[in-house]
Each structure stands twice: as structure tokens, then as C-alpha cells.
Amino acid sequence: MKKLLLTLLAFTVVSSAHAQVLKRTIPSGGTRSVAKVAVYEEGKGVFSPSGWMGDVSCIKADPKCPDKPKTGKMCMKWIYDNSKGGQAGWAGVYWLYPENNWGGKKGMDLTGHKRISFWIRGEDGGEVVSIKIGGVKGEFKDSVTKELNALKLGSQWKQYSIDLTGRDLSNIAGGFCWTADGKLNPKGCTFYLDEVVYE
Numbered sequence: 001m002k003k004l005l006l007t008l009l010a011f012t013v014v015s016s017a018h019a020q021v022l023k024r025t026i027p028s029g030g031t032r033s034v035a036k037v038a039v040y041e042e043g044k045g046v047f048s049p050s051g052w053m054g055d056v057s058c059i060k061a062d063p064k065c066p067d068k069p070k071t072g073k074m075c076m077k078w079i080y081d082n083s084k085g086g087q088a089g090w091a092g093v094y095w096l097y098p099e100n101n102w103g104g105k106k107g108m109d110l111t112g113h114k115r116i117s118f119w120i121r122g123e124d125g126g127e128v129v130s131i132k133i134g135g136v137k138g139e140f141k142d143s144v145t146k147e148l149n150a151l152k153l154g155s156q157w158k159q160y161s162i163d164l165t166g167r168d169l170s171n172i173a174g175g176f177c178w179t180a181d182g183k184l185n186p187k188g189c190t191f192y193l194d195e196v197v198y199e
Contacts, residue, residue: 034112036199037113037198038197039095039116039175039176039196039197040076040095040193040194041196041197043074045196046108047096047108047175047176048095048096048097048099048100049063049095051100051174051177052091053091053092053093053179054086054088054089055087055088055089058081058084058086058091058188059078059081059093060078060081061077061078062076063076065077067192068192069192070195071194072194075194077191077192078093078192078193079188080180080189081188082187082188083187083188086182090180090181090182091179091180092180094136094177095176095177096136102137102138102173103138103141103173105140106171106173107142107171108173108175110170110172111170112169113169113199114163114199115162115165116133116161116176116199117159117160117161117162117195117196117197117199118131118159118160118193118197119160119193119195120153120160120191121154121155121191122155122190122191122192123191124155125154125155127189127190128151128152128153128185129179129189129191130149130151130178130179130180131148131151131160131176131177131178132145132146132148132177132178133164133172133174133176134172134174135174136173136174138173142171143167143170143172144167144168144172146167148160150181150184157192164198175198178193
């Protein structure tokens with residue numbers, strides 16, 4: 001009997017600890033505050049930049065670039081080099097959860113978050129990129145899609161945000177996405193991203 005009681009006590013402690021971890025890492029609804037979820041922050045993030053699209057051979061990436069990050073010691077550097085052309089005429093990358101999930105699996109529940117914000121700058125200024133969250137199709141399609149189309153970048157860091165108040169965030173596989181159009185970037189483009197977070 002004593003052994004059974006000890007076993008139940010241990011299980012209760014473990015269950016309680018697990019619940020606390022879930023409370024911190026899995027957003028919940030209502031008015032309670034939710035934990036920040038990083039797409040990219042100092043080289044790390046919950047979502048994986050595994051969804052390369054379009055002319056993928058034209059994309060180059062440095063996820064730990066030390067070249068003037070907004071904060072910390074690193075940022076992401078992305079190069080869309082269409083100097084050798086490309087059949088699609090565009091390229092882009094999705095940050096997916098789990099990795100390589102194009103809707104075949106359930107995404108992340110981000111219920112309770114109010115916005116996604118990010119910092120971005122161009123190499124020289126004049127680069128044009130579009131930003132999207134959600135939009136992944138498939139059996140477990142994303143519960144929301146929102147876009148910022150054709151952002152013309154400056155050479156200095158600028159913060160943008162996408163308002164998600166009142167939106168259904170119960171299933172998000174495509175946590176963040178950028179695309180670059182060859183017609184809008186005839187010489188390609190190089191740009192930097194930092195501090196991409198759901199808040």
C-alpha cells in the first residue's frame with residue numbers, strides 16, 4: 001500500500017510539472033497572457049525554414065549572419081540570385097511546423113497570440129519582398145492566412161507586424177513566409193530578417 005501511494009505521488013508530481021510546461025509552451029485562449037513564440041530569434045525558432053519554393057536554386061541562406069543584426073550576435077541573411085534566370089520567375093521560403101509539413105500533419109496551436117512582428121532590412125534598399133503567415137493547404141490546412149504584399153525595403157532595420165486579433169490560430173503549419181518576384185527584383189535581392197516572433 002505504501003509503495004502504491006509513493007507511486008501515485010510521483011505520478012502526480014510529474015503530471016503537475018508537465019502541465020506547467022504545457023501552460024508555458026502551448027498558448028491558451030481567454031484573457032491570460034501567452035508566451036512569446038519565436039520563428040527566429042538569435043539563430044533559433046520553433047518553426048523550420050524547410051519549405052523552399054519556386055526557383056530554389058536561386059536561394060542562398062545564412063541563418064547565423066553576423067552582419068549588423070538588429071539584436072544579439074546574429075540575424076538571417078537571404079539571397080535571391082536570379083542572375084542566371086529561373087523557370088518560375090520567383091522564389092520563397094516557408095517556416096513550417098513540424099519541419100517539412102505541407103498540411104499532412106497538424107500544425108501549432110497559437111491561440112491567444114495577438115500579432116506576429118519581425119524586423120527586416122535590405123542590403124542596399126529598394127529590394128521588394130512579400131510576407132505571409134498561414135496559407136498552407138492539405139488535410140490539416142492552416143486556420144488563417146494573412147499577407148503583407150510587395151514591401152519595398154530600406155537599408156536600415158524596420159519593424160513590421162501583422163495583427164492577428166480575433167483570428168483563428170488553432171492550426172498554423174506555415175508560421176512565416178517570404179517570397180520575392182523576379183519582375184520586381186530584376187537583379188535579384190539580398191535582405192536580412194531578425195526577431196520574428198508571435199506575441
